[in-house]
Amino acid sequence: MEVKIGDFVFTQEERAAIMDLIARNTISEGRKCREFESTFAAFIGTRHCASANSGTSALMLILTALKYHSYWGKRISENGKKVLTTPLTYIATANSIATTGFEPIFADIELDTFSIDPERAKEISETEEGTCGMMPVHLMGYPADMDALNLIAKKRGWFVIEDSAEATGSVYKVNRTGSLGTAGAFSFYIAHNIQVGEFGALTSNDAELVERAHRLKGNGRVCYCTVSQIEKGECPHQNLGFHPRYLHDMIGYNFKPMEYQAAVGIEQLKKIDWIISRRHENVRLLNDLLAPVSGDLRLPIYSDDVSYLGYPLLIQSKTLSRDKICIELSKAKIENRPIFNSIPTQQPAYAHLKKKYIGKLPNAEFAGNNGFYVGCHQFLRQEHIEHVAKTLIAAVKS
Ligand SMILES: Cc1ncc(COP(=O)(O)O)c(C=O)c1O
CATH class of the missing domain: 3.90.1150.10 (Aspartate Aminotransferase, domain 1)
Structure with missing residues (x-):
């Protein structure tokens, strides 16, 4: 008898969703991704969601979007580059911080929840200069103590990114993880609670942040319409002097997901x-x-x-x-x-x-x-x- 860490079974519904895309010759990010995003935002309890090609990408998109953003009325660079996180996590948490130009700093964990110990976080908030945010991780699905951590962050004017990659559907008090801070990131990797193979999403109530994340995943272009409206003469950016799909006002990435990922994600979410x-x-x-x-x-x-x-x-x-x-x-x-x-x-x-x-x-x-x-x-x-x-x-x- 084999007992795997995680298992994936293609059900009839998932096959049908993929076959439907094939029948319509649809492959690149489009309507299915938008449908996944609105369904997932409603499930998590945030106003907005952006899908991405992985959970790591979702974390990087949030961090990069925040750099262009004023947070608590301040540019992030005014607070510093350090982001407080947990030492016990999948490496992607720290990597997302380090690769977007921030610097990870660490507070020890509580053994009951495997998450940042708020007492240790408080100590560090009082001693480490130049910290601009916090990235708690809900490891193994256990929610971090978000009330205590949000309080520390609020006092310092920090952003809070919940790495909820391992906790799709976890509840802290009455709210789902991913809705409790500035933004949340999720992974739908094969061994996770919702399984797509490779796929991710970010959630937030901050419309500007999510709009930036959408544009950053297309290499920071000025627009992110699913279907270009320029040929119809209805593109809001058509008078910028250059085709908006090739006009970029931020330095971004190609982190766009594909339609079949969203299609499987939608079916998984139903279960x-x-x-x-x-x-x-x-x-x-x-x-x-x-x-x-x-x-x-x-x-x-x-x-x-x-x-x-x-x-x-x-x-x-x-x-x-x-x-x-x-x-x-x-x-x-x-x-x-x-x-x-x-x-x-x-x-x-x-x-x-x-x-x-x-x-x-x-x-x-x-x-x-x-x-x-x-x-x-x-x-x-x-x-x-x-x-x-x-x-x-x-x-x-x-
Ligand atoms: C805590 C944590 N953060 C981030 C990630 C990255 O997600 P992905 O593998 O979808 O890039 C994972 C993946 O396992 C994770 O466990």
């Missing part, structure tokens, strides 16, 4: 309640079955508000080795992954930051050394979950 509730059932069952080893393995906190990306575990017994446990899981055909690691102290790409952060991120390093996750996705049945629990208990007791 989100089922996806989340199947994951809830699997997390609850795993927690029940693993209760006998909860002294050795720190089990994930269960909450109806979390849209679980996976089932995260932390080894808390000093006599157990993560590597050995993961080898046993792999031998039993149970896919497993580490819960990332502490970016500034455990990632070679950020080795230049090691000296600054060594000894300052104990929880992130603990999770980096002792954390791993297995799947809890919607296609796993009771026998899969029992197989995972049995294998883990045997590995812990051996």
